[in-house]
Amino acid sequence: MTTEEKLKKYQDWIFKCSAYQMALNIIVIDKQTVAPAAGASYRDERSAYLEGELFSLETDPEIVALLKDLQEDPEVDADNRRAIGLYYKKAQDTLCIPKAEFVAFKKLCAESFDAWILAKSKADYSLFAPYLEKMIESQKRLYGYRKSDKSIYDRMLDDFEPGMNQEKYDAFFAALKERLVPLIQKVTKAKQLREDFLTQNFPVEEQKKFMEGLLEYLHFDPSWGYQNESEHPFTSWTCENDCRTTTKYLENNVISAVLSTVHEVGHAYYEHNINPKYDGMILSEGVSSGMHESQSRLLENYLGRSMAFWSYHYPRLQKHFPKQLGEVSLEEFYQAINVAKPSLIRTEADELTYPMHVLIRYEIEKGLFNGSISTEGLNRTWNAKYKEYLGVDVPNDQVGILQDVHWSDGLFGYFPTYALGTAYAAQYVKSMRKDLDVDALLAENHFDTIMNWLKEHIHTYGFRYEAPELMKMVTGEEFNVNDFLDYIEEKYTELYQL
Numbered sequence: 001m002t003t004e005e006k007l008k009k010y011q012d013w014i015f016k017c018s019a020y021q022m023a024l025n026i027i028v029i030d031k032q033t034v035a036p037a038a039g040a041s042y043r044d045e046r047s048a049y050l051e052g053e054l055f056s057l058e059t060d061p062e063i064v065a066l067l068k069d070l071q072e073d074p075e076v077d078a079d080n081r082r083a084i085g086l087y088y089k090k091a092q093d094t095l096c097i098p099k100a101e102f103v104a105f106k107k108l109c110a111e112s113f114d115a116w117i118l119a120k121s122k123a124d125y126s127l128f129a130p131y132l133e134k135m136i137e138s139q140k141r142l143y144g145y146r147k148s149d150k151s152i153y154d155r156m157l158d159d160f161e162p163g164m165n166q167e168k169y170d171a172f173f174a175a176l177k178e179r180l181v182p183l184i185q186k187v188t189k190a191k192q193l194r195e196d197f198l199t200q201n202f203p204v205e206e207q208k209k210f211m212e213g214l215l216e217y218l219h220f221d222p223s224w225g226y227q228n229e230s231e232h233p234f235t236s237w238t239c240e241n242d243c244r245t246t247t248k249y250l251e252n253n254v255i256s257a258v259l260s261t262v263h264e265v266g267h268a269y270y271e272h273n274i275n276p277k278y279d280g281m282i283l284s285e286g287v288s289s290g291m292h293e294s295q296s297r298l299l300e301n302y303l304g305r306s307m308a309f310w311s312y313h314y315p316r317l318q319k320h321f322p323k324q325l326g327e328v329s330l331e332e333f334y335q336a337i338n339v340a341k342p343s344l345i346r347t348e349a350d351e352l353t354y355p356m357h358v359l360i361r362y363e364i365e366k367g368l369f370n371g372s373i374s375t376e377g378l379n380r381t382w383n384a385k386y387k388e389y390l391g392v393d394v395p396n397d398q399v400g401i402l403q404d405v406h407w408s409d410g411l412f413g414y415f416p417t418y419a420l421g422t423a424y425a426a427q428y429v430k431s432m433r434k435d436l437d438v439d440a441l442l443a444e445n446h447f448d449t450i451m452n453w454l455k456e457h458i459h460t461y462g463f464r465y466e467a468p469e470l471m472k473m474v475t476g477e478e479f480n481v482n483d484f485l486d487y488i489e490e491k492y493t494e495l496y497q498l
């Protein structure tokens, strides 16, 4: 076969894989948003079957041989060479797994998600514990098939953030703790800021009206993006120009749905803005979970919690809720949405204490995979860690161990990327501020200019480069956690007049 013929075969294969992937993504979006619960077992069995068909396609020995061949072909261009290398690695990682076990795992993921929904609604960890145990055992077995010298948990960490492992994350979290713990202590002793007005009754219908204007400001255009509601907000894609995000409204919290929306729109833009020449290919995904979270956390925190952002939106919010917020000034509102205090829920945590929530999950995951922590009584372990790191008492499992969806879906090793991505974002913002007057753009309704900067410098490349390479291209520097710590220290010193 000529190179051209080989590439044609490879592209036909990509097309088939992307068709299965698109169907599977739609099934998951449907399951997590609108699908009636009673149909779960019928649906789960069939979607697991489709996962198995995609698995067969991705690990087809003829294709794996073709990928190996193309990898060594000098006539293949640089973009395709990069993509082929990634496909080949993915095939190597999966082809050692027996297909039946893979399909059984996918079915278990779907069942485990339903068990988590039920357990969370009843605030009862014991209903989810058997599934969590099975998820961990399955993941240990599946990862165990891979030929690797690394520990199972290191392999998982590397899957979400290539190049990362426990040693590097330990150093990362140690650096965070060193400067954040004393700062948290100082803030705790400082004069406290008012925030009681954020948790009055805010009718959801009115929140939705405010949201319409927010989505417009974000240029989250209905021609390519759609927002729904789900128990745990998420973003998913079916193709380049079809992105689905969700949010969750809380009647007694006016800021939760706003910040979760801004966060998810950050994920949405990332993949929407990838160069269309990569469409359907592995390069049309984000670089890593950390890079993805850097884009969502950048919007959520560095923009969505800023004074400039709210100087535009707050008068609008006041119009929707005159009774609740009419007497509250912009300055008071800005302070309230940035109040730092130990709390129960990760997704609602302030920027200062947020990394502690992630650290707790990271330590538990490490323990679960090295055998020092068991799923039995894990809710008590969780509660003890929340007491130790954040000083809070967890009243029930719903706001404790059952708050996050990730483990129900077999995602172990994902959590640390939230803290890492938040730190990446600080470095990106520093670079962006050299080129743009970010505050003026936010205050004057020019969000699109900010998104265009992110598109041009980060999004467009998709998975073309590795995270450290991209960081260097965008900022001219290696990743450095101190940019995040400097930002946090400066923000909270000013806010609490330390």
Ligand code: ZN
Pocket (backbone or CB within 6 Å): 263, 267, 292, 293, 296
């Ligand atoms: Zn996210």
